[in-house]
Amino acid sequence: MRQFGALCLASRKRPVQNTKKRRALITGISGQDGSYLAELLLEKGYEVHGLVRRVAIEDPRHRMWRIKHLLGDIELHSVSFESHPSLYKAMKRVQPDECYHLAAESFVSYALGDEFAALNSNINGTYHVLSSIQDVCPQCRVYFAASSEMFGEAREVPQNEDTPFYPRSAYGISKTTGYHLARIYRDTYGFHITSGILFNHESPRRGHEFVTRKITHHVAQIVTGKADKLPLGNLEARRDWGHAADYVRAMWLMLQQDQPTDYVVATGQTHSVRQFCELAFSAAGLDYQDYVVADPRFFRTAEKRELRGDASKIHRLLGWKPSYQFEDIVKEMVQHDIKTAKENTPNPAS
Numbered sequence: 550m551r552q553f554g555a556l557c558l559a560s561r562k563r564p565v566q567n568t569k570k571r572r573a574l575i576t577g578i579s580g581q582d583g584s585y586l587a588e589l590l591l592e593k594g595y596e597v598h599g600l601v602r603r604v605a606i607e608d609p610r611h612r613m614w615r616i617k618h619l620l621g622d623i624e625l626h627s628v629s630f631e632s633h634p635s636l637y638k639a640m641k642r643v644q645p646d647e648c649y650h651l652a653a654e655s656f657v658s659y660a661l662g663d664e665f666a667a668l669n670s671n672i673n674g675t676y677h678v679l680s681s682i683q684d685v686c687p688q689c690r691v692y693f694a695a696s697s698e699m700f701g702e703a704r705e706v707p708q709n710e711d712t713p714f715y716p717r718s719a720y721g722i723s724k725t726t727g728y729h730l731a732r733i734y735r736d737t738y739g740f741h742i743t744s745g746i747l748f749n750h751e752s753p754r755r756g757h758e759f760v761t762r763k764i765t766h767h768v769a770q771i772v773t774g775k776a777d778k779l780p781l782g783n784l785e786a787r788r789d790w791g792h793a794a795d796y797v798r799a800m801w802l803m804l805q806q807d808q809p810t811d812y813v814v815a816t817g818q819t820h821s822v823r824q825f826c827e828l829a830f831s832a833a834g835l836d837y838q839d840y841v842v843a844d845p846r847f848f849r850t851a852e853k854r855e856l857r858g859d860a861s862k863i864h865r866l867l868g869w870k871p872s873y874q875f876e877d878i879v880k881e882m883v884q885h886d887i888k889t890a891k892e893n894t895p896n897p898a899s
Contacts, residue, residue: 572643574598576649577650581756582793586800591619598643599624601626626642630677640682648689653723668723690743699714699716700715703854728811732744743803755882767779781826783847795871814860
């Protein structure tokens with residue numbers, strides 16, 4: 550833990566070097582997408598900087614585990630996304646060529662009364678990032694992480710870049726607002742800013758509050774004897790699931806284009822929670838019907854329309870296509886969680 554903390558501190562204090570490398574700034578670098586994107590940019594020779602909340606610096610073991618292996622190669626800056634001066638100072642210091650704005654309170658809840666903090670954080674954070682770039686480095690190319698949750702109660706299936714937004718969660722509302730802020734900065738101020746409307750994307754780095762990771766984590770707990778049941782909500786709910794590593798590649802491709810525009814990023818295929826369970830338990834040699842139990846607490850009343858993306862625009866213009874199959878994603882997550890669970894299981898003989 551001391552060594553981990555020292556690495557974080559060193560990363561935060563390391564001075565910016567004047568090099569000819571392209572310099573990228575990632576907000577939310579410690580999240581699932583941020584960690585994969587940082588890896589991709591380092592492979593491409595970028596100088597990579599990341600913005601993180603101070604709480605992440607103070608609790609690196611729990612909040613920066615996804616980027617632990619990168620701390621010697623990236624520069625971290627502690628900021629408050631609710632504070633324009635904080636973001637302005639960081640932006641002025643880094644002077645990025647590309648900025649990937651991924652940071653957001655991302656867990657989707659349909660209880661609006663509980664999500665005003667997420668609304669304020671996401672909307673204000675996006676405004677402060679864009680405003681700081683306008684003041685400090687207006688030539689910077691910007692990526693805004695939009696979301697399929699903006700479609701919400703979509704009036705058409707599948708959804709593309711022209712589908713009207715009808716968000717049904719505070720998160721979806723905040724992302725819709727951020728999307729329109731990005732559009733205004735592009736149309737009014739001439740920003741090179743692109744929004745990626747990403748559908749669900751998973752990986753072994755997914756947070757445990759999401760249903761996919763909840764399933765694979767419980768499979769691992771059952772395999773190692775630490776659990777015997779998995780409570781879930783609507784098993785027939787369907788999602789368009791891809792892999793985060795594929796989707797960050799799409800982000801990078803967007804910012805390499807001369808003309809900014811917006812793209813839907815999706816697989817175009819949906820699978821049910823039941824199918825995810827069946828594959829996840831099968832990967833461990835188990836039958837999901839022996840372990841999954843219905844729990845009314847996890848049912849969402851707003852789930853009525855299917856969210857399935859039409860990514861033909863990014864296929865046609867950028868040549869992007871997903872490389873992971875649904876079955877491969879589930880298997881990778883299960884294998885990772887079983888391995889982790891076994892490593893954390895005490896040896897009875899010791």
